[in-house]
Amino acid sequence: MSTTVTYIRIYLARIIVIVGCLSILAGYFLTSPETAGLSSELQLWSSAISGFTLFIGLITIFARYIRSVMNREQNWPFHLYCLIVIILWVPFGFLQGIYSDIYQTLYLSTKITLHITIIGMMGWFVVSAMYRTFRVRSFRTAVLAILAIAMIFFNAPYITTPYPVIGDVSYWLLNNPQMSASRAMVICGGIGGVILGIRILLGLERGALRMTGGE
Amino acid sequence: MAKIPELKSEYIWIVVTIAFLIPMLRPLNTPFPMSDVTLEIYKIVESLPEGSIVVMGGGGVFAFDIESSPGMISCIKQMARKGIKLIAVPIWSETPQFHKYLIDAARVDKDKYGGPWKYGEDYVLLPYIPGPSDEVVLDSFLSDIHKTVSIDLAGTPIDQLPLMQKVHNYKDISLWFCPHWGFVPVIRIVVAKYNITSISFAQSAAYAFFSPYMYSYPGKVYMTNGYIGGAQYEKLAGDKGLGHMVIDSYTTLSIVTVAAIILGNITMLSRMREEEK
Amino acid sequence: MISTDPWIWLSAFLSLACFSLFLGDNKAFRWAETTYTASVIGHSTVTGLLVMRDRFYPLYTGAKPILIIPLILGITVLLVVWRKYAWISSIALAVLVGVGTGMSIRTLTSSDIIANTRAVVGEAAKIIRGPSTTQVGSIINIIFTISALFYFLFTLFPRGTLSKPLNYLRTLGKYALITYMGISVGNTIQQWVGTATSALYRLIVLWLGLR
Numbered sequence: 001m002s003t004t005v006t007y008i009r010i011y012l013a014r015i016i017v018i019v020g021c022l023s024i025l026a027g028y029f030l031t032s033p034e035t036a037g038l039s040s041e042l043q044l045w046s047s048a049i050s051g052f053t054l055f056i057g058l059i060t061i062f063a064r065y066i067r068s069v070m071n072r073e074q075n076w077p078f079h080l081y082c083l084i085v086i087i088l089w090v091p092f093g094f095l096q097g098i099y100s101d102i103y104q105t106l107y108l109s110t111k112i113t114l115h116i117t118i119i120g121m122m123g124w125f126v127v128s129a130m131y132r133t134f135r136v137r138s139f140r141t142a143v144l145a146i147l148a149i150a151m152i153f154f155n156a157p158y159i160t161t162p163y164p165v166i167g168d169v170s171y172w173l174l175n176n177p178q179m180s181a182s183r184a185m186v187i188c189g190g191i192g193g194v195i196l197g198i199r200i201l202l203g204l205e206r207g208a209l210r211m212t213g214g215e
Numbered sequence: 216m217a218k219i220p221e222l223k224s225e226y227i228w229i230v231v232t233i234a235f236l237i238p239m240l241r242p243l244n245t246p247f248p249m250s251d252v253t254l255e256i257y258k259i260v261e262s263l264p265e266g267s268i269v270v271m272g273g274g275g276v277f278a279f280d281i282e283s284s285p286g287m288i289s290c291i292k293q294m295a296r297k298g299i300k301l302i303a304v305p306i307w308s309e310t311p312q313f314h315k316y317l318i319d320a321a322r323v324d325k326d327k328y329g330g331p332w333k334y335g336e337d338y339v340l341l342p343y344i345p346g347p348s349d350e351v352v353l354d355s356f357l358s359d360i361h362k363t364v365s366i367d368l369a370g371t372p373i374d375q376l377p378l379m380q381k382v383h384n385y386k387d388i389s390l391w392f393c394p395h396w397g398f399v400p401v402i403r404i405v406v407a408k409y410n411i412t413s414i415s416f417a418q419s420a421a422y423a424f425f426s427p428y429m430y431s432y433p434g435k436v437y438m439t440n441g442y443i444g445g446a447q448y449e450k451l452a453g454d455k456g457l458g459h460m461v462i463d464s465y466t467t468l469s470i471v472t473v474a475a476i477i478l479g480n481i482t483m484l485s486r487m488r489e490e491e492k
Numbered sequence: 493m494i495s496t497d498p499w500i501w502l503s504a505f506l507s508l509a510c511f512s513l514f515l516g517d518n519k520a521f522r523w524a525e526t527t528y529t530a531s532v533i534g535h536s537t538v539t540g541l542l543v544m545r546d547r548f549y550p551l552y553t554g555a556k557p558i559l560i561i562p563l564i565l566g567i568t569v570l571l572v573v574w575r576k577y578a579w580i581s582s583i584a585l586a587v588l589v590g591v592g593t594g595m596s597i598r599t600l601t602s603s604d605i606i607a608n609t610r611a612v613v614g615e616a617a618k619i620i621r622g623p624s625t626t627q628v629g630s631i632i633n634i635i636f637t638i639s640a641l642f643y644f645l646f647t648l649f650p651r652g653t654l655s656k657p658l659n660y661l662r663t664l665g666k667y668a669l670i671t672y673m674g675i676s677v678g679n680t681i682q683q684w685v686g687t688a689t690s691a692l693y694r695l696i697v698l699w700l701g702l703r
Binding site for chain 1: 222224227228231232235245246247248250276277278279281308311312315316319340344345346347351352354355358359362363368369370408422423424425426427428429430440443462465466468469471472473475476478479480483
């Protein structure tokens, strides 16, 4: 019985994937108002369903951290602090509204400050990393290092101001050799994405649906 | 050549800290040239007639999108001066706060800062619109705005907002700005399907990866290059903000970074010579 | 003049706790890290509650009762965190996967593959006329794009009489990608410098008022 239910569920999910995919494609390529209506309705439904994914982090963190606090695992005081902050944050944010100045100030003073600082620390790490890694041991690494140094200097205002042609060289490098390799990556990424989509339609990629295998 | 010891990271960090602090404490006011694409973007905005509706939309992480903020803040001031209307459309969860930050930093709100813009009439902040992908959200939004979004960020039904009564779909939108990392979905839908000119104050890493699209859609896609582009736009708008500050920092840091690379190579060469001996 | 705003002091302490990572892992950095986690989860939950209000507003007002179906499907998505009941969410996930796949097939084909290929073909016209820098740039564009594409797509190397010239093409593709990496790394330095400047600005200017 459970095997039958599993088969029905898997094939039902595959049918829904195919219907969803074909309705979006039909809404674009066909001019019928019915297909456009179905396509837009499915887009709205998928938008509504996606909203619930915002709560998955909350459930996961609470499940893990409550267990950690109860069992007095490593760093359990920090986990308790995290749960307390979340419990205070959510009603405050909901009642004040994320549009309010007070919520914006709280958000900027905590999350954004921390995130900018964490990313800003890369400014230090990048310099020490470049000291260790940009060492010319072969022709390839020479090309990499010389171009990196050239771009750093070609973007520098103390060079581009007295010699504006250097700024033009910088843009030329960005918009020609650099852009052409990037274009190749974009084309290959596009080919890969289309092939992945076709594999999903054919049921060869069970990734997101397979993880719900259950029992 | 005597063997040069490997420098500890801590010493490099100290030098980097000094290089950051010098321009922070004593602004260098480093001059910098203008680029053609930044000038072209400025002229596009200047050429928009009063009352045009522009969308600032897309998705990104706030801390990375800070790189787009110098140009976008100056552009918001320019649009407010010209009487252009703005709708903010966030499609990632952090983006509503970033859009609010940009509007507040530009100080264009009439009630809060005595600026030219009144909320609901001149600009509207919409709430986060989720979706399985950015393209789905943008397509849904541009095909029928009132079907996709019901209320604004404060919870007011959008039918009650004068600006939102004038805009129903892509035909009412003159220009699209994307001060975020997620510019590619905007190109794929806003430009490719709905033929709306899109401009991004792109992050420098984004410029490197997304520049092919400027050539795929010439005259429809424009991008500035990181903080340098942002500083250039600030200069055009007569501002002096984060962009100018970063230009000063870059003046010192560029020298330190290149010196670190050269020193690393000299260290390696000295070791190789010692090993040969 | 040092700031008297408590929010600036809070953000300054959090910044300093973050910067303490330079001295090694410590409790101050753990505190900052935990605050970050809590604020991310808290904000996404608040955003989620407001999204529910927005997405299902027509359902609350009775304008569109059919939205009850995505509401039920959305609730089943939450069960994905429990291994035993995760299978219940497969229908909702199928809707997301189907819609997302349809959109990606359409958009990737038109904008990533066709538009970029058209741009490469268009470059060929610029070789013939225009300023010399544009002509040289166009030649480099075409050669680098084709060689990098060849390097990516032909992972199983062909053997036979053509293997030597194709090997050169592959090597050229490799160098095209190294060129991309070198230039983009050099260009991206401004991003790290700028973010670090923004972080230090909060401490030096906003908090300590030293500028």
